[in-house]
Structures are given as structure tokens and as C-alpha cells.
Amino acid sequence: MSLDQIAAGPSPKKPQERLTEWLAGDMEAVNQLIRARMASEHAPRIPEVTAHLIEAGGKRLRPILTLAAARMCGYGGPFHVHLAATVEFIHTATLLHDDVVDESRQRRGRPTANLLWDNKSSVLVGDYLFARSFQLMTETGNMRVLAILSNASAVIAEGEVLQLTAAQDLRTDEAVYLKVVRGKTAALFSAATEVGGVIAGAGQAQVQALYDYGDALGIAFQIVDDLLDYGGTDAVIGKNTGDDFRERKLTLPVIKAVAKASAEEHAFWQRVIEKGDQREGDLDHARALMDRHGAMEAARQDALAWARKARAALDPLPAHELRDMLADLADYVVERIS
Template identity: 80%
Template sequence: MRDTPQKPHEQLAEALAGDMDAVNALIRKRMASEHAPRIPEVTAHLVEAGGKRLRPMLTLAAARLCGYDGPYHVHLAATVEFIHTATLLHDDVVDESKQRRGRPTANLLWDNKSSVLVGDYLFARSFQLMVEPGNLRVLDILSNAAAVIAEGEVLQMTAAQDLKTDEAVYLQVVRGKTAALFSAATQVGGVIAAAPEDQVQALYDYGDALGIAFQIVDDLLDYGGDTAATGKNVGDDFRERKLTLPVIKAVAAADDTERAFWKRVIEKGDQQDGDLDHALELLAKHGAMDATRADALAWSEKAKTAIDTLPASDLRDMLHGLADYVVARIS
């Protein structure tokens, strides 16, 4: 009997096992709090929930790919994970989410105040970590990413329930709330390795395209995914009145009656039994799901093309594979 082939993120995890052990040890050390035991309790609930750790692995892989031999890629990878975890804690409060990675959210188990304040603590810890390598450009990249992520979330809050939101604004939101941390994660790996500027740019472009593909897939699966596989409830974005790419495409093709429906359920928030099913019918009618899928696949290809100029290596092959894996659930 043959073993099941490893998934790309599992191959990366194996290749970077020693580095990831160091990252995880540093995360556990820095999420401790002498005076507020709730901080490690809340953080551990999310950090230990079995996430794939894609973002810190991207930093480690980028640094190794550019010939770096440590030690500060570990600090930067932990920084990236802390920023990510902080944003998740805040996002779940904003979205009033009940489930994350298949488990109850921290705001549900504790309360909103704990989630917000622990998120703030992790942001502060991330800034302490990003200073330690003593590299001003790294500090600039990661601090800018933290600002862009917050900006993307605020933009989404105002644009997500406005039927005038188009694909350009959607892309701006996605670049903020998701792709900014992917691109920063890969870019700082190249910077800490003192890689040539064209390689640093290639790593940035890879992370940017990968992050966009990742978010588009996430938005697509919200209307056609499996709750057990995604850890989220199908239709959450619809119930939260978020204008994601499939809906934006359907709205752009809508007739007056359909537009009135979208206005009622998204802008006004007047949702009734059967509305989600009708929304799915409209997405199918206008080919919105297929068009969204095509966009995700195109961004995955852009990610792979971006790093074709980097030195050939097993790690580069794994990053190629990761770009394929991100869209594998929809291709």
C-alpha cells in the first residue's frame, strides 16, 4: 500500500522542521505574560489550533532560498505569526464569528474585551520581535504591513455592504487584509538574507499573488465549500453581508429584479429564509463562481511565474507547489 503523497505545505514543514521548532519555541516564550495569565490562555487557543503556519514558513523558506543561515529569520517568522494571530483575534470580534479553524472562537469562549486586548498585546510583541534583527528595512516592511492590514479591514467594513463596490476595490481590500502579510512574509525573508533587489522583488510578487489567490479561494468556498473541511459555516459571508468577489460579479451582471434582491439582503440586511439558496442560484446563473475560480487560478499562476527567476532548488519547487495547493480545492 502506497503512502499518501505529502501536501506542499507538509513538504515545506518537513524541510523547515528545525527552523519551525525554533519559531514555535519563540512564540511560546513571547506569548507568556507574568501578570496576565489570560493572555497565554487566549493566544494558545488560537496558536495551538492546528493552523498550517503558512506565513511564518514563507519567511523561513524565502530566507533559506536566498542562502541565509540565521538566526533572525526565526524572529521574523514569529513576528509574522504574531501579527496574523492578532488580526484573527480582532477579525473574529468585528465579524462576530463563532468558529475559527473548526473550533469556537476566542471571543465566544472568553469575551470580546479579552480578544481585543490580547490581540493588542500580540501586536506589541510582534513589534518587539521585529526590532531585534536590527534591520531598519525589515522594520519598515513589517510595520507597514501591519498598517495596511488594518487599513484593508476598515475599507472592507465600509465597502462590503455597498453594491457600488467593484472588483478594483475588492482587490484593494484583499491586498490589505490578506496579501499584505503574505508579501511582507516573503519579502523580509529575502531582505534579511541580503538578497539582490530583483530576488527581493520576486519574493514580494510571489507573496502578493499567493495571498490574493488564497483569499479569492476562501471567498469562493464560503459559497461552495464543506464546513468540515473549511472550519467555517457555508454562507457566513452572505449572512455577514460581505460583498466578496462571486457576489460582485453577480451584481455586475444583475437585472433590476436581481439588483433589488442584492440591495435587500446585502445593503439593507433584510435576510429571509431561502435567500441564501436564491443567492446561490444567481451566482450560478451568471457564471460568477466559475469566473471567480478562473481569477484564483490566474493569480496562482502569477505567483509561480514570479519566482521562476530565483535559483532552482527544492524550496523553490515547494513554493511552486504551494501556489498550486492554495487553489487545489477549487480547480
């Protein structure tokens, strides 16, 4: 450690670290419930595959959002733990399925489950976790949270199918991109925060505020991920940089570059995205085109704007240190690209 670092003192904790500390007891209960419910008496491969992903050092962001929303709204019962575990199971199931669809080889810095086992195991264990998530949410006895989370599950699947048809079509515009992102990412963020307020018995204005916060946070989160794929490092994003390009995904920076492309540039995008004819140096050329048209910076500004919307959405909620941490979290999500 340098003298400057010593003089400056310890670095301030990240918002998610502060949330995790504040909610440590609840998070321990969530982790215990996850471990108990991912067990299988008859199919040992289920806990093997599930543990590979769940124990891989994921940040548990979505269950933290559920716990924080419930506690901020004054909840003192046990079922926020069930809902937080539900959210994590849904998230893990979608990751298992996504890695099969995308033929991914790395997740959170480790080989994917489909690479270590096989596609069939990943799909079927993902199905098992979806089933477990529905068992957990029904145990709350609250039909409204069941409606919210089951709807989110459907929206997530719809978003993934929409991405299949839109991802390699250069006619895909920002409106379609937003629909995809709201499905595959923001739907679970907004459901995670919304059910926390619902289980706590919060009023409709506060529940809507929690939904709006999760929606905006999820969109900002996904845009940041899209940007980092072209300008981050493997260690930061937990997968190989350039994966989105190699998988021919029309993410926001590419959509913005395509919208301003010359005829020659459009032909390049057609070759590498629509036709999948990718050659040595194409990723660097794609980055250069995005820089030429300011696509990366424009996408960065969009992410910052969504983060501001997330922070503003918290205004109707009661004054609470958890609310302050959630506001800081919105800023932190986009710090990696600021």
C-alpha cells in the same frame, strides 16, 4: 483502506507538508519562540486566549513562507526565526480582532476567543500580540525588515477599515475588492516572503520576486476562501459555510453576480446585503444567482490566474528545492476549487 489505495501506494504529500518537513528545525525554533513570547507574568488571560488560537492546529503558512524565503536565499543566521514568529503574531492578532468585528462564532473548527471569553479580551490580547510582534522584529537590528512589517501592519488595518465601508455597498467593484484583499490578506503574505529575502541579503530583483510571489499567492488564497464560503464544507474552511453571506460581505463571486444582475436580482442583493433583511432560503437563492451568471466560475478562473502569477514570480530566484515547493504551493492553494 481499499485494494486500489494499497496498490496506488501512499498519497503524495502536500506542498505545505513538504515545506514543513524541510524546515522542521526552524519551525520548532519558531514554535518555541512563540510560546515564550506569548507568556505574560501579570496577565494569565493573555496566554490562555493566545494559546486557544495559536495551538488550534493552524497551518503556520505565513511563517513557513518567511523561513523558506530566507533559506532559499542562503540565510544561515538566527533572525529568520524572529521574523517568522513576528509574522505569526501579526496574523493571530488580526484574527482576534476580525472575529470581534465580524461577530464570528467559529475559527479553525473551534469556538472563537470572543465567544469563549469576551470581546474586550480578544481585542486587548490582539493588541498585546501586535506589541510583541514589534519587539521581535526590532531584535533583528534590521531597519528594512522593520519598515516592511510595520508598513504591512498599517496596510492590513487599512484594508479592514476599507472592507467595513465597502463590504455592504453594492457599488463596490472588483478594483475596490482587490484593494481590500491586498490589505487584509496579501499584505502579510508578501511581507512574509519579502523579509525572508531581505534578512538573507538577497539582491533587489530577488526580493521583488519574493514580494510578487507573496502578493499573488495571498490574492489567490483569499479568492479561494471566498469561493469556498459558497461551495465548500465547514471542515474544509474551518468556519461555517455561508458566513460571508450572513455577514453581508461583498466578496468576489457576489460582486460578479451583482454586475450582471437584472433589476429584480439587484433588488434581492439590495435586500440581503445592503439592508441585511435575510430570510429562509436566501443563501440558496444567492448561490443560484451566482451560478446563473457564471460568477463562481469567473472567480475560480481569477484565482487560477493569480496562482499562475505566483508561480511565474519565482523565476528570478535561485534554483532550489524550496523554490519548487513554493511553486507547487501556489498550485495547491487553488486545487480545492479546481
